[in-house]
Amino acid sequence: MFTLSNLVQPETLETAYQILSDKRNNTILGGCAFLKMSSKRIGTAIDLSNLSLSYIKETDGFIEIGGMTSLRELETHTLLKESFNGVLPKAVCSIIGVQFRNCVTVGASVFSKYGFSDLITALLVLDTEVELYKDGRMPLVDFLKMPKQKDILVRLWIKLVNRKATYLNLRKSASDYSVLNVAVSKLNNHWTIVVGARPRRAAIASKASATLSKGTQSAAEVEAVAKEAADELSFGTNMRGSAEYRKALCKVLVKRAIMEVKACK
Incomplete structure (x- = not known):
């Protein structure tokens, strides 16, 4: 179980990034699903819940997904079920269980660049961009090549085109x-x-x-x-x-x- 010395809930992204940058062991909290399995010692934990980053919507020819959106929301949202043959709901629906998917956030999953990630695999076959607070908007494939650094994944942008897609996996x-x-x-x-x-x-x-x-x-x-x-x-x-x-x-x-x-x- 991780430990923390302080918890803040900033009202702006600017404040959140400022606190994140103050000390090396200050950390953004997502759904904390994987943090719970670690022994990490956090100085100031930054909860983004007050920044209205949990949403999925269509914007100017893109699907926009906020960084605090849960995997369960990806799984059940009508727009995603109807887009790209439902590849995103299909990719996340088998991840552990509903309670777990209700906790895990899109931003934490993508920003952490986990090798086992089902979500990243599916996002890479779409026209996906990530938007970071500091480094701005870029293709997902470029983001994955970057070294890890202090930043906040604000949202994903997926170009809404007539792309056909599917996702498969094998689990024990x-x-x-x-x-x-x-x-x-x-x-x-x-x-x-x-x-x-x-x-x-x-x-x-x-x-x-x-x-x-x-x-x-x-x-x-x-x-x-x-x-x-x-x-x-x-x-x-x-x-x-x-x-x-x-x-x-x-x-x-x-x-x-x-x-x-x-x-x-």
């Missing part, structure tokens, strides 16, 4: 983390393949995505692309599976995901 049990997760999307003739829980952070299989985009997506080509994605990416070993197992699983899940997207209407 319903409440466990993914052994491997995969998301695939298609916009016009452009395909994107993402593999996460490798157990490293989710990554785009760029070469395999380009090959699929240029082809006819025949059964033989899909088989070859799935192998290319597994060969292109690296995999590691942990208590949930070996690198060899994950590589073999990648071929299967990528192939299935491509076929699901092909069948989308």
